[in-house]
Amino acid sequence: xxxxxxxxxxxxxxxxxxxxxxxxxxxxxxxxxxxxxxxxxxxxxxxxxxxxxxxxxxxxxxxxxxxxxxxxxxxxxxxxxxxxxxxxxxxxxxxxxxxxxxxxxxxxxxxxxxxxxxxxxxxxxxxxxxxxxxxxxxxxxxxxxxxxxxxxxxxxxxxxxxxxxxxxxxxxxxxxxxxxxxxxxxxxxxxxxxxxxxxxxxxxxxxxxxxxxxxxxxxxxxxxxxxxxxxxxxxxxxxxxxxxxxxxxxx
Numbered sequence: 001x002x003x004x005x006x007x008x009x010x011x012x013x014x015x016x017x018x019x020x021x022x023x024x025x026x027x028x029x030x031x032x033x034x035x036x037x038x039x040x041x042x043x044x045x046x047x048x049x050x051x052x053x054x055x056x057x058x059x060x061x062x063x064x065x066x067x068x069x070x071x072x073x074x075x076x077x078x079x080x081x082x083x084x085x086x087x088x089x090x091x092x093x094x095x096x097x098x099x100x101x102x103x104x105x106x107x108x109x110x111x112x113x114x115x116x117x118x119x120x121x122x123x124x125x126x127x128x129x130x131x132x133x134x135x136x137x138x139x140x141x142x143x144x145x146x147x148x149x150x151x152x153x154x155x156x157x158x159x160x161x162x163x164x165x166x167x168x169x170x171x172x173x174x175x176x177x178x179x180x181x182x183x184x185x186x187x188x189x190x191x192x193x194x195x196x197x198x199x200x201x202x203x204x205x206x207x208x209x210x211x212x213x214x215x216x217x218x219x220x221x222x223x224x225x226x227x228x229x230x231x232x233x234x235x236x237x238x239x240x241x242x243x244x245x246x247x248x249x250x251x
Contacts, residue, residue, distance in 0.1 A: 015241035020045055022062065023070065025243035026217065031185075031231050040240060043217035043227055044070075049164030049236075053216050055157040055229075058133055060218075069114070074098070076132045076223040077117055079108040084125035094120055098221070111221055132223070144232035147177040154229050160216070162233065167210040171198045178232075179208060186235045187211045212236050 013027045020026060022045055030039040047053040052063050058075060060067040076099070084090075086108065091097070099110030109132070112120070121129045133155050134140070140153035152158065160178070163169060169179055173196055183189050183200060187210075192199040200208060214233040219225025228234060 012244050013241040014244045017239075017242050020048065020215065020239070020242060022046060022048060022067070026215075026234075027240045027243065028217070028234060029238045029240065031234060031238055042243065043219055043225075043234075045215055046218045046228075047162045047216035049162055049213040049215065050167075051162045051216070052159055053157075053162060054159045055155060057136075058131070058155045058222070070220070071113060071115060072220045074111045074113050074221045074223070077110055077112050077120075078128065078130040078132055079110055079120065079126065080128035080130075081106040081108065082125050082127055094123075098224070111224060143229055145177040145181075149174050149177055152229075154223065157229055162216050163210045163214045165210055165213050169208045169210060171200075171206050171208055172196075181232055182210065182214070182235075183208055186233075186237075215239070 024045050025042050026045060027040060027042055030041065046060055046067060047062050054061045060069075083106070086101075086106070094116060096110050096112075096116075100108065102109045110116075117129050117131070120126050134153045136156040137151050138153050138156070139148060139151045143152050143154060143157065163179075163182065169175065171179065173193075176193055176198060180191055180193075183191050190199075190201050192202075197204060198206065213236040215236070216228045217234050218227045218229065
């Protein structure tokens, strides 16, 4: 989120919130507990409870409607430079802080906003500025729900329905990949899957009624973010509050 927030910025968080909106920032508890330390961080809401979410070639769609990126959204770009030396002055001029050389032949990879990429393209020493993208059906095992049944990656993801409180979810051998984290980790039920049979709290069932709202969030540094594309649905009770004001650090 470095294109949006900087070290030294002061942020104001409203804790008691009854509703959230798309593109708002929320301060949340990291959903994956991989240590004894609770981690909190900021992410942008891109889909609400009851929404359908999809990414096509890096473009986000919510309920079939294209979600316009904010100017702070970054992606990874391949940059080709001529024999000009890409020095500290050049990097400061174009605010190149995330990335670097990937070869000894003046090839670079940088995380850039669209404005940065367009500005670089106009430089006489820059021969190519190319957005890096994963192709459709290029399965990424690190993307939620980590199943070959959902052949998704960060650039081509979904469609995915975001559950809301009191939703009745249909459970089968495919959908259980999507909902088992909700059932077990977030809503604290016992789940057993045996062949095609699903047991919740020792009862054979083909449905599950959701107990709270869920959200889908993404970081503004899209290609390098640890967000819902990696760990899945964000439960409402993991949201500490939403951002209401940023006081920028004086440089």
